Amino acid sequence: MSKALLSGDEAIARGAWEAGVKVAAAYPGTPSTQILENLVKYPDVYSEWSTNEKVALEVALGAALSGVRSLCAMKHVGLNVAADALFSSAYIGVRAGMVIVSADDPGLHSSQNEQDNRFYGLSAKVPVLCPADSEEAKEYTKLAFEISEEFDIPVILRITTRIAHSKTIVNLGDRRDIRKGTYIKDITKTNLLPQFAKGRHYSLEERLRRLKEYSNTTPINKIIPGKKSLGIIADGVAYQYAREVFPNASFLKLGMVYPFPEQLVREFAQNKNKIYVIEETDPFLELLARSCGIKVIGKTALPLVDELNPRIVRNAFRRRKINFEPEKDLPPRPPALCPGCPHSGLFYLLQRKDLVISGDIGCYTLGTYPPHNAMDSCVCMGASITLAHGIDKALKGEKKVVSVIGDSTFFHMGVTGLINAVYNKSKQILIILDNRTTGMTGHQEHPGTGRTLMGEETTAIRPEDIARACGIKEIYVIDPYEIKENRALFSELLKKDELVVLVSRRACALLGGRKPPLQIILDKCTGCKMCLRIGCPAITFSEGHAVINTSLCVGCEMCLKLCPSEAIVKTES
Amino acid sequence: MRNKVTNILVCGVGGQGILLFTDILGEVAMNAGFDIKKSEVHGMAQRGGSVVSQLRFGPVVYSPLIPETEAHFIVALEKLEALRYIHYLSPKGKALVDPLEIYPMSVLTGEREYPKDIIERLKRRTRYLYLVEAFKTAQDLGEARAQNIVMLGVLSRFLGFPDELYEEAIKKYVRPKYHEINLKAFRVGKEELKIS
Numbered sequence: 001m002s003k004a005l006l007s008g009d010e011a012i013a014r015g016a017w018e019a020g021v022k023v024a025a026a027y028p029g030t031p032s033t034q035i036l037e038n039l040v041k042y043p044d045v046y047s048e049w050s051t052n053e054k055v056a057l058e059v060a061l062g063a064a065l066s067g068v069r070s071l072c073a074m075k076h077v078g079l080n081v082a083a084d085a086l087f088s089s090a091y092i093g094v095r096a097g098m099v100i101v102s103a104d105d106p107g108l109h110s111s112q113n114e115q116d117n118r119f120y121g122l123s124a125k126v127p128v129l130c131p132a133d134s135e136e137a138k139e140y141t142k143l144a145f146e147i148s149e150e151f152d153i154p155v156i157l158r159i160t161t162r163i164a165h166s167k168t169i170v171n172l173g174d175r176r177d178i179r180k181g182t183y184i185k186d187i188t189k190t191n192l193l194p195q196f197a198k199g200r201h202y203s204l205e206e207r208l209r210r211l212k213e214y215s216n217t218t219p220i221n222k223i224i225p226g227k228k229s230l231g232i233i234a235d236g237v238a239y240q241y242a243r244e245v246f247p248n249a250s251f252l253k254l255g256m257v258y259p260f261p262e263q264l265v266r267e268f269a270q271n272k273n274k275i276y277v278i279e280e281t282d283p284f285l286e287l288l289a290r291s292c293g294i295k296v297i298g299k300t301a302l303p304l305v306d307e308l309n310p311r312i313v314r315n316a317f318r319r320r321k322i323n324f325e326p327e328k329d330l331p332p333r334p335p336a337l338c339p340g341c342p343h344s345g346l347f348y349l350l351q352r353k354d355l356v357i358s359g360d361i362g363c364y365t366l367g368t369y370p371p372h373n374a375m376d377s378c379v380c381m382g383a384s385i386t387l388a389h390g391i392d393k394a395l396k397g398e399k400k401v402v403s404v405i406g407d408s409t410f411f412h413m414g415v416t417g418l419i420n421a422v423y424n425k426s427k428q429i430l431i432i433l434d435n436r437t438t439g440m441t442g443h444q445e446h447p448g449t450g451r452t453l454m455g456e457e458t459t460a461i462r463p464e465d466i467a468r469a470c471g472i473k474e475i476y477v478i479d480p481y482e483i484k485e486n487r488a489l490f491s492e493l494l495k496k497d498e499l500v501v502l503v504s505r506r507a508c509a510l511l512g513g514r515k516p517p518l519q520i521i522l523d524k525c526t527g528c529k530m531c532l533r534i535g536c537p538a539i540t541f542s543e544g545h546a547v548i549n550t551s552l553c554v555g556c557e558m559c560l561k562l563c564p565s566e567a568i569v570k571t572e573s
Numbered sequence: 574m575r576n577k578v579t580n581i582l583v584c585g586v587g588g589q590g591i592l593l594f595t596d597i598l599g600e601v602a603m604n605a606g607f608d609i610k611k612s613e614v615h616g617m618a619q620r621g622g623s624v625v626s627q628l629r630f631g632p633v634v635y636s637p638l639i640p641e642t643e644a645h646f647i648v649a650l651e652k653l654e655a656l657r658y659i660h661y662l663s664p665k666g667k668a669l670v671d672p673l674e675i676y677p678m679s680v681l682t683g684e685r686e687y688p689k690d691i692i693e694r695l696k697r698r699t700r701y702l703y704l705v706e707a708f709k710t711a712q713d714l715g716e717a718r719a720q721n722i723v724m725l726g727v728l729s730r731f732l733g734f735p736d737e738l739y740e741e742a743i744k745k746y747v748r749p750k751y752h753e754i755n756l757k758a759f760r761v762g763k764e765e766l767k768i769s
Contacts, residue, residue, distance in 0.1 A: 005599050005609060031614075109614045133610070133637075166612040166637035167596075169603055237637065240610075244635040311640040324641040324660040327694060330653065331685040333586065333677035335622035371682065532682055537621055540676060541683045551717075 006170045008163040011134035012101060013038035014170065015141030016071045019097070020177035021045055023063035025056035027412060028441035029075030030110035031164035032103035036073055037444075040453050044178075049444055049453045052381070052412040053078035057085045057100060064098035064154070065190060067182040069145050073101035076117050077380065081413070083120070086154075090126045091200040092190055093152035093207070096179055097145030100126075104160045106280045107307035110440075112361070112380065114305065116282035117158055121258030125204055127211055128156045128258040129220070130236040134168040140220065140255060145177070151207050151214070158257075160280060162237040162307065212259040220255025223268055231272035233265065233285055233296070241313045242278040260288040269294045276301075276317060280308050337366050339538040340509035340554035343433055345480030346404075347374040348533060348558075349490045356391055356399050358428075360384035360414075362406035363439040371535045375404065382413025388428040389421050400494055401428045408438040408446040410463055421499055422470045429493055429500045432463045433480075435508040443511065467501040474500040481506060483561050515555030516571050520546055524567035531559035531568065578631030580639040581728075584658045585650030586675045587621045590721035593746060594648070595626040597725060600742035601734050602630035612637035621678075623654055648728055650707065650720060651675050652691045659698045667701040669727055669768075671720065673708040703727075703768045710766055711758055716751075719758035726762020736763070 006014065012035050016024065024047045026036040040047040050056035053074040063070035074082060079102045086100065102120070105111040121128035129144055131137040137159060144155040188196045215221060230249040234242045235257050243251065252268040254261070269275055269289075277286040277298035286298035301316040302308065315321045337344050343364045350357055351373060359365055359375035360383065368375040379387060388403035395401065405414045410432050421428065438444040445451045450460030464475050474496055478486050493500050507513065517538075525545040532541060538552035539559060548559075548568070560568040581598070585591050592613055599611045613626035627639045641661050647668045649655030655670040662668055672692070679685040688694070695702050707723040714723075722743065729739060739759060747755050 003603070005596075005603050005611070161614060162612060162637055165614060166610060167599055168610050168634075168637070169608065240635040240637065309638045309640065310636045314640065322640055322642055326660045327656050327698075330657055331677050331679045331687065333621075333623040333653070333657075335587070336678045338621065369678075370684075535678070537678060537681065540681045 002172050003169050004172060005167045006134045006138075007034060007165055007167050008131070008134050008137040008159050009034035009165070010038045011138040011170050012073070012141050012157065012159070013042070014172065015138035016099070017042040017045060018138070018173045018175050019142045019145045020069050020175055020179065021071050021145075022068040022178070022181075023060065023070040024048070024072070025050045025059040026073040027051070027053050027056055027078060028438050028444040029078050029103070030441055031105060031161040032073045032075045032078070032101060033441045033444070034164070035101060036453065039071075047453050049446060051447060053082040054085050057082040057089065060098055060100070061085065061089050061092070061154070063181070064094040064096050064148075065092070067095045068179050069097045069177065071099045071101065073103070075111065076102055076104040076115050077111060077113065079117055079120060081381065083124070086120065086126070087124045088192055089154045090124050091192060091197060091204055093200075093203075094148055094154060095184070097148035098154040099141060099144045099148065099157055100154055101157045101159065103164050104158060104281075106160055109161050112378065114281050116280075116284060117156070118257055118284040119282065121156055125208055126154055126156055127151070127256060128158050129255055130158050130257050131163060131255065132236055132239045132253070133163070134166070134170045136255065137163060138170055143220065147214070151211050153204075153207055153211070158236075160236055160307070166237075208259060212262070215256050215259045215261040216263045218256055221261045221264055222253055223264075224251040224253060226250040228271055229273045231268055231275045232278055233268070233275065233289060234278040235285060236280065238278045238280050238308055238313075241308055241310045244310050245314045245318065254285065257285060260285075262292050265289055265292060265294060278302065278308075278313060334369065335366060336369070336537055337363065337372075337535060338509050339536050339552045340514075340556035342435055342480040342504065342506035342509065343367060344372070344534050344536060345483050345486070345558050346431065346433060346504040347372040347535070348483055349486055350374040350402065350404075351533065354400060356388070356395070356401045358384045358388035358391065358401065358403045360403075360405040360409050362409055362433075364404065364406055364433050367404075371533055381409055382417055385414055385417030385421055385428070385430055388430070389417070389424065389426045392426055392428050397427065402431060403428050404431045404433060406439070407432060407434040407436065407448050407463065408444075411447045411461070415466060418467065419470055422472060426499050427497060429502060431502045431504060434463060434503050434505040436505075437508050437511060439508050443508065464501065464503050472499055472501050474498060475503070476500070477503045477505055479506055480504045481556055481558055483558050509554055509556065513554075517550040517553035517555055518548055518557065518560055518568050519550065519571050520548055521567050521569060524565050526565050526567070528564060530562045530564060533562065534558050578629050578634055580644045580663075581628045581646045581648065582625065582639055582644040582658055582661050583628070583648045583650075584623070584625040584654040586654065587624050589624070589650045590718065591624045591626050591650065594721045594725055595628045597739070597742045597746050598728075599628055599630075600745060601738045602628075604738050604741070605734050607631060608634045610634045610637040623657060625658060646728065646731065648724060650724060653677075653688065656688070656691050656694055659695060662699055665701070666699065667703065667731065668695060668699050669703045669705050669724065670695065671707045671724065672704050705766065705768050707762065707766075710761060714754065714758055714761065716754045716758070719755055722755045722758040723762040723766065726759040727766060727768060729759070729763050
C-alpha cells in the first residue's frame, strides 16, 4: 500500500473516490475548497461548483436518492445556507450513501464567525463524525458512506481549518463500492407532505435510536488506557493537542460525536478521579457529558473564543506553563488587494464621506481597510443588496446607499436580493464587481465564467442580463481601470432617484494581463500622494515622493491616470 | 524534546513560496521514515499577508501546531516576519533569516516605520542567528523565486537527510521546466552560500 502526505481536504477527496462516490457538489469556501478541487482530478466522478451550498446539498441528495454515493462540501457558514435542505434530508434519508462535509473555521482565519457545526447534528438529527488527522479524514469519509447506508441518513463529516489544511501521512487504497444509479418512486419517503413527513419523523427517531447504540460500539469511539487519576474526552484536532500535553492520561477519543455515546462515556468516567473535556470553540461534548450526569471540567478552563493549540491547552490545565513574550510594536502585515486589482479602481470612486456602503464577502472585503475605506458592513453571503435596501428604507434618501457584491457572490445569493430590490423599489446603487472568477478562494469557475468545474464550456450568464430581465432601466457596465471617466459617471449616478446597477468588469489581476512596470520621474513627482489612493502595494512613499516597486507593478496604469504632474510613465519592455 | 519531535517554523510574506518549502521538506521527512504533521492557513491570509507554515517530524507527532518556545528552527524569508514569530524559538533553537525587507501596506503609505533594529532585536532573542542572503543568491542565479529553495538548501545542512531525498521531492513538487534551476539553488544553498 502506498502512502502520501495529504491535507485533510485532499484526504477527504481521496476517501470519497475510494468509497466509489459518483456525484459531488460544493460552493467554494475556505477551508473546504480543496475537497472538490481534488475530487475533480479523479476519474469517473461527476463534480460541480454549485451556485450555493443549499443547491450543492440538494444535488447530492438527488444523487443519493437515485442510488449512487454522493458528497457535498461547504464551509461552516455554508451549512447555514443549506440548513433547510439538511433538516429535510434527515427525514427523507438516502438510497446510497451521502456525506455532507462541514469545514468549520475556529480562529476565523478566513470567515465571519466561529460557529460550531457539531450542533447541527443535534438539531437536524444527523450523525456527526470528527476526524483528527488526514488519515482519519479519509477513513471516516469511507465509514460515513457506510453509516449513511446502514441507517438511511445523510452523515456530516465535520472538520476544522487545522484538519483541512494540515498535511499528515495517509495510506492510499483502491476504489470500490461503485453503484449504478436506479430510481425507485416512493412518495412516502421522498415527498415531505405533512402526512408523509410525520411518518418519516417517527422513522428518524427510530434511526437515531439505533445510531445511539452504534455510537457506543463503533471503533472510532475508543478508550486509550492510561493513568486512572485523569480521564480526557476529546475530538478532532483538540485530541492531538491533548495527547501532546497529557501523554500519560486515559483518553476517550470520540470520532463520532453525535449521537453521543452515553454508555461508553459513563463506562469511561466510572473509575476516573477527574475528567477534562478538551474541545474547540463551543462546549458541545461537555454539555452532552453533563446531561449524562458526569462531572467534567471543560470551558471553565478553556476559552470559548479562537482556536486551541498545545500551549493554550497546557496553560489551561497544567502547573508548568509555557511563558513567552512576542516582540511588541511591529507594523502589522494584513492581507491587501493585489497590484493591479480591478477592485481598487472601483473603490477609488467610493472614497467619499456621503455614502453608506453595504459590502459583501470576497477579496473585495479587504476594501474595508485604508486607503480604500470603501466598506461599512460585511454580514454574510448576499447581504450587501438586502442590507442596503433596509438602510435605504430607514434613511428615506437622507444618505445615498451603495451595495458592493462580487460576481460569484452575486450568483450565490445576490440574485434574490436584486429581485427584491426591484420589486420593492429600492433606490440603491448596486455595484457588481465582476472579476470573472471566484477570487478569494483561489480562482474557481462560477455561472458567469462560461466554464464548469470539470472544464466543460457552458453558458456564461451575465449579471447585467439578469438585471435587464428584472426590468431595471439604469444599467451600466464599466472598466474599473478607466478611473477618470468612471468618476464622472459615478457623480451622475449619485443623482438618480431609482435603482441603478453598475457592473465593474475586468478579470482578476492574478489571471494574467501583466504589462511592463511603470516608473516615477522623481523630478516631476510633487509628493501629492494622489497615486497612493489606489492602495497599490507596488507604490511606496519615502523621502517626499512616490516610488514604484517594479517587481510588483503589473502596469495597470491606474496610478498614471491619477497623477496630476505626469510623473508616472511607462517603461520600455 | 519529549518523543524527539523536530519543530520547524517557516515564515515570510504571501507569494514567497513558503508552503512549497514545507511541502518539499515534509515529503523528505516522510520518505526518511518519520511521522509528519504540517500546518498552515490558506485563503484570506495569502493576499500579500504574513504567512507561516509549521512542520513537525519524529517517531510519532500528535499536534500539527508547534507550541511557543519549542521551535528548533525558525526559517524566515523576510526579516520583519522573523521578528514576528521569534517567540516560537526554543532556548537553543536556530534562526535562519534572510535580511530581505518587504514593506507592509502601513509602511508603504508612510503611516508606520519599518523597524531599523530588527537584527539587534533578533540577536537579543537568540545566540544562534544565521543571516542567509537567499533572495540575493537566487537573484544572482537568475531566478529570484528560487529564494525558498536556496534557504531549504541552507536548512538541510542542519537536518542530515540525504541529498537524494531533497532532489526527489523538489522534482515532485516543482514543474519540470524549473527543475534545473531549483536543484541548482538547493546545491548552492547546501554547499556554497556563506552564512553568518
